[in-house]
Amino acid sequence: MNNESPKMPKKQEILVIIPCHNESGRLENVIRQVKQHLPSADIAVIDDASTDTSAEEALRANGVVLSHCTNLGYGAALETGYLYASDNGYKIVLQMDGDGQHQADQLSNLLAPITDGSADIVIGSRYTAGTSMQSATLIRRIGHKLFSCIIRVLCGLEITDPTSGFQALDRKALALFSSGNFPCDFPDSDVILMAKMSGLRIREVPARMLPRSGGESMHSGLKPLYYGIKMLLSIFIVLINFHTWRSWKNRKGE
Amino acid sequence: MLPRQLIVSIILSTMLLILVIRLVQKQRLDIAYCWLWLAIGLASLVVVIKYEWLTKLSEIIGSLTNTTTLFLLGFFVVLMMCLQFSLVISSQRRQIKKLCQQMAILTAELQKNKHPSNKDNHG
Numbered sequence: 180m181n182n183e184s185p186k187m188p189k190k191q192e193i194l195v196i197i198p199c200h201n202e203s204g205r206l207e208n209v210i211r212q213v214k215q216h217l218p219s220a221d222i223a224v225i226d227d228a229s230t231d232t233s234a235e236e237a238l239r240a241n242g243v244v245l246s247h248c249t250n251l252g253y254g255a256a257l258e259t260g261y262l263y264a265s266d267n268g269y270k271i272v273l274q275m276d277g278d279g280q281h282q283a284d285q286l287s288n289l290l291a292p293i294t295d296g297s298a299d300i301v302i303g304s305r306y307t308a309g310t311s312m313q314s315a316t317l318i319r320r321i322g323h324k325l326f327s328c329i330i331r332v333l334c335g336l337e338i339t340d341p342t343s344g345f346q347a348l349d350r351k352a353l354a355l356f357s358s359g360n361f362p363c364d365f366p367d368s369d370v371i372l373m374a375k376m377s378g379l380r381i382r383e384v385p386a387r388m389l390p391r392s393g394g395e396s397m398h399s400g401l402k403p404l405y406y407g408i409k410m411l412l413s414i415f416i417v418l419i420n421f422h423t424w425r426s427w428k429n430r431k432g433e
Numbered sequence: 434m435l436p437r438q439l440i441v442s443i444i445l446s447t448m449l450l451i452l453v454i455r456l457v458q459k460q461r462l463d464i465a466y467c468w469l470w471l472a473i474g475l476a477s478l479v480v481v482i483k484y485e486w487l488t489k490l491s492e493i494i495g496s497l498t499n500t501t502t503l504f505l506l507g508f509f510v511v512l513m514m515c516l517q518f519s520l521v522i523s524s525q526r527r528q529i530k531k532l533c534q535q536m537a538i539l540t541a542e543l544q545k546n547k548h549p550s551n552k553d554n555h556g
Contacts, residue, residue, distance in 0.1 A: 225537070243545065245537040251530050259534040266538060363530065 193220040194269040195286070196260030197242070198253055198344075199277030203231040209275070210240035212283035217273075220286075223263055224277065225256040233277070253344075254366040261348075261357040272348045281345040285386045289347035292382050299352045299379040302338065302371075303345035303386025318403045325407075326368040329414060334375040338383055341368045345386050352379055355427060362413060365406055369413035376421060378428035434484045442481040450474035466521070469514055476506075 195213050199206055206224065213222055224237035228250040237244045245259050257274060264272045271293055275281035285303060292298035306323075319342075326341045342365075348356065355377050362369060375381055417424075434442075453470040456462035462470075480487050480503070491502040 223541070243541050245541045247533045247537050249529070249533055251533055255530050255534065259537055262534055263538050263541065 191221065191268070192270045193217070193273060193290070194260070194264045194267070194271070195220045195222045195273045195275065196225060196257065196264065197222065197237075197275055197277045198225045198227060198256035198260065199229065199233050199237075200227040200250065200253075200256075201229045201231045201233060202277040203229070203233045203236050205279040206233050206277045207236040207240045209277055209279055209281075209283070210237060210242045213275075213286065214240075216283040217286050217290075220273065221269070223260055225259050227251060227253070227256040252364040254361055254363045257344075257366060258357065258361040258363075261353055261361070265353055265357040269353070270350050272353055274344060274346050274348070276344050280388050280390070282387055282389065285345070286347075288384050288386065289345065292384065293347050293349050297380070298382035299349045300371075300374055300381045301347040302340065302343050302381065302383045303388075304338075304340035304343055304383045305386060305388040306339040307383060307385040322403065322407060326410065330368055330371055330375075333414075333418070334372060336371065336375055336381060338368075338371060338381070340383070341371060343386070345388070355379065360423070365410060368410055369417050372414060373417045373424060376417070376424035376428070378424075434481070439481060443478065446474055446478040446481060450478070466517075469510075469517060473510060 195217065197206070197209060197213075202209075210222055210224070213220065222242040224234075224242045224244050226234040226237065226244055226246045228247045234244050234246055243263075245263055247256065247259065251259075260274065261272065271290065273286055273289060275283070275286070281303070289301045289303055292301045323339075323341065327338055330336050330338050330341060352374060355374060356370075360373065371381060450471065453462065453467050453474060457464055457467050484499075487499050487502060491497075491499050494502060494505070496502040496505070
């Protein structure tokens with residue numbers, strides 16, 4: 180089954196980046212699904228120092244593997260993917276998690292607003308796709324509501340799923356994210372705010388997602404508490420760095 | 434200050450200064466990170482020799498005793514040192530991240546060139 184439309188960009192234009200840490204048993208299937216639904220895209224798996232056979236699985240599925248020699252965090256893994264895409268001249272980057280939560284058949288929905296030029300960043304939202312917030316844990320629901328509200332107040336954007344890692348970026352977004360400003364650990368609301376303040380057009384589209392089929396979530400244990408505090412501080416830093424984002428906005432207008 | 438206190442303090446301050454200089458000489462401590470230790474050694478030597486300066490400083494900052502002033506100064510210096518270490522750690526973390534990322538990209542490029550069959554998949 181091939182979901183690609185005739186307007187689909189040519190090969191060497193789209194890169195699907197899949198950051199992973201200990202996702203063996205799930206990763207190979209994710210890559211095969213991407214190849215099936217988006218055959219024109221290249222795939223780069225960023226192995227964030229997995230201790231299992233994730234890298235071997237990715238190689239077996241014929242993806243390019245970018246292996247970190249030490250665990251750097253989810254944000255740094257994404258940034259490695261952006262740097263690789265930037266170095267190799269890709270025009271569009273699609274990002275999805277390696278744990279099987281994000282569905283490859285939804286990639287074309289993310290891609291559409293980028294290819295028709297109506298957005299620079301497209302975020303796949305599980306909550307506009309009919310998934311109820313009730314399925315999330317209480318702390319996660321509070322987090323989603325809080326950060327959605329902060330984004331709405333600060334930049335007037337209605338984002339229902341600010342923690343979604345299922346995204347598509349065009350070259351402008353790629354240039355911003357590979358410029359050394361990307362956060363190392365949890366790139367969520369702060370990145371959305373940073374992109375909006377830099378003049379990028381952000382859109383949310385519905386995306387069906389599955390629950391994790393195994394492995395450890397990066398939001399397990401006490402991490403949600405750290406996440407909340409870190410994100411609030413990170414948003415504050417993004418706000419006081421407004422001159423940096425304004426210069427990006429002006430550069431874009433030139 | 435009692436003569437015995439004075440002698441012990443001078444000996445300790447001088448020992449600290451000599452230790453720092455020896456560590457730099459043996460290249461176990463970078464010059465970039467030794468200045469704060471040298472400043473502490475010199476400051477304690479000055480405080481011991483010019484004890485009246487400490488009394489004057491206590492009057493200025495409103496401390497009742499010289500011990501309180503010394504404690505406050507010591508606490509501030511330790512905080513500054515922690516901040517300096519945090520700066521160094523942050524900078525090294527950024528450098529390590531950059532190195533790991535570049536290494537990952539270069540290794541992938543190398544693999545692509547080694548196995549041209551993969552090149553077909555990634556232009």
